[in-house]
Amino acid sequence: MTALDFVPAEKAPIADTVALGTVTNNAVAASAVLVQQQQHRRLEGKVAIVTGGARGIGEAIVRAFVRQGARVVIADIDGAAGEALVAALGGACCSYVHCDVSVEADVERAVGCCVARHGRLDVLCNNAGVLGRQAPPAGNGARSGGIASLDATEFDRVLRVNTLGAALGMKHAARAMLQSRGGGGSIVSVASVAGVLGGMGPHAYTASKHALVGLTKNAACELGEHGIRVNCVSPFGVATPMLVNAWRHGADEEGGSPAPVSAEEVEKAEEMVRGMATLKGPTLRAGDIAEAALFLASDESRYISGHNLVVDGGATTSKNVIGL
Ligand SMILES: NC(=O)c1ccc[n+]([C@@H]2O[C@H](COP(=O)([O-])OP(=O)(O)OC[C@H]3O[C@@H](n4cnc5c(N)ncnc54)[C@H](O)[C@@H]3O)[C@@H](O)[C@H]2O)c1
Numbered sequence: 001m002t003a004l005d006f007v008p009a010e011k012a013p014i015a016d017t018v019a020l021g022t023v024t025n026n027a028v029a030a031s032a033v034l035v036q037q038q039q040h041r042r043l044e045g046k047v048a049i050v051t052g053g054a055r056g057i058g059e060a061i062v063r064a065f066v067r068q069g070a071r072v073v074i075a076d077i078d079g080a081a082g083e084a085l086v087a088a089l090g091g092a093c094c095s096y097v098h099c100d101v102s103v104e105a106d107v108e109r110a111v112g113c114c115v116a117r118h119g120r121l122d123v124l125c126n127n128a129g130v131l132g133r134q135a136p137p138a139g140n141g142a143r144s145g146g147i148a149s150l151d152a153t154e155f156d157r158v159l160r161v162n163t164l165g166a167a168l169g170m171k172h173a174a175r176a177m178l179q180s181r182g183g184g185g186s187i188v189s190v191a192s193v194a195g196v197l198g199g200m201g202p203h204a205y206t207a208s209k210h211a212l213v214g215l216t217k218n219a220a221c222e223l224g225e226h227g228i229r230v231n232c233v234s235p236f237g238v239a240t241p242m243l244v245n246a247w248r249h250g251a252d253e254e255g256g257s258p259a260p261v262s263a264e265e266v267e268k269a270e271e272m273v274r275g276m277a278t279l280k281g282p283t284l285r286a287g288d289i290a291e292a293a294l295f296l297a298s299d300e301s302r303y304i305s306g307h308n309l310v311v312d313g314g315a316t317t318s319k320n321v322i323g324l
Contacts (some may be wrong), residue, residue, distance in 0.1 A: 277314025
């Protein structure tokens with residue numbers, strides 16, 4: 001971010017004198033600052049892939065990246081939602097490719113499509129993720145989500161999408177970035193507070209997000225030599241279809257388009273998150289996560305790598321045990 005981004009229009013130095021000529025000059029200078037502010041877009045000229053970009057947090061990231069000048073490829077399994085977002089944002093800055101991040105051929109093809117269309121890849125946002133089922137199969141009597149009732153197939157599914165999917169994204173994005181003229185690039189994965197603290201999600205989800213934070217550090221260690229930065233963002237609860245479905249069914253919905261989420265369900269989910277939050281006042285929204293991803297994707301964070309930017313209002317850093 002440049003200093004210009006921090007200059008609110010109303011603070012521009014306009015009428016600090018009563019002399020008419022000076023007022024006019026300052027007004028001209030102020031409008032030049034305003035134009036520069038409007039022209040400076042934080043991802044201007046960059047090409048990005050956002051996995052899981054068709055809805056929820058991923059959609060907010062796609063919108064923020066496009067708003068800031070990037071051309072974005074949405075890589076998702078939900079074709080209807082992905083194409084609808086492309087139609088809303090316009091085909092010049094946005095396209096959709098079907099990609100199941102747990103299938104290497106899909107990930108390779110998505111990166112290939114991006115490079116074929118735009119000639120390069122600057123930013124990969126590994127956002128696609130699944131929560132997995134929390135409840136054990138009906139009637140087995142085990143504690144809900146307990147380790148004693150762990151479903152190995154489900155555990156594997158969650159790790160394949162959340163961890164292997166991100167690793168495959170890093171692999172093919174790194175190859176494309178290394179081949180780009182000038183090299184460099186930024187890889188931003190969406191992890192979770194469940195990758196920082198236990199008890200924030202089902203076992204497989206927690207394991208997958210801890211692994212993703214570790215993978216981020218390792219990949220940053222290796223790719224730094226080539227000017228490629230690797231970071232992650234870890235959100236607290238955001239009332240997306242994933243979170244609303246978790247409260248509806250104790251699980252996310254596998255594949256395809258989930259049942260629509262009503263405004264009432266979003267409000268209930270946000271109320272629950274507000275109740276659990278350390279920081280009182282603001283409600284965490286997908287746009288807040290998009291802002292964090294945007295910062296890590298852009299050159300504003302050019303010396304930040306291997307970092308986990310936790311967006312949780314302090315939920316994982318403290319517990320008010322003594323009643324402060
Ligand atoms: N919502 C939250 O409270 C929250 C909190 C912490 C972390 N996260 C993480 O944020 C990311 C986005 O979550 P969300 O809440 O927006 O979820 P969501 O379910 O609303 O959206 C997920 C998107 O990923 C896509 N997707 C799912 N499986 C995929 C696959 N195999 N390949 C490609 N795309 C796939 C879906 O089609 C969808 O577009 C996830 O990684 C999630 O773990 C969410």
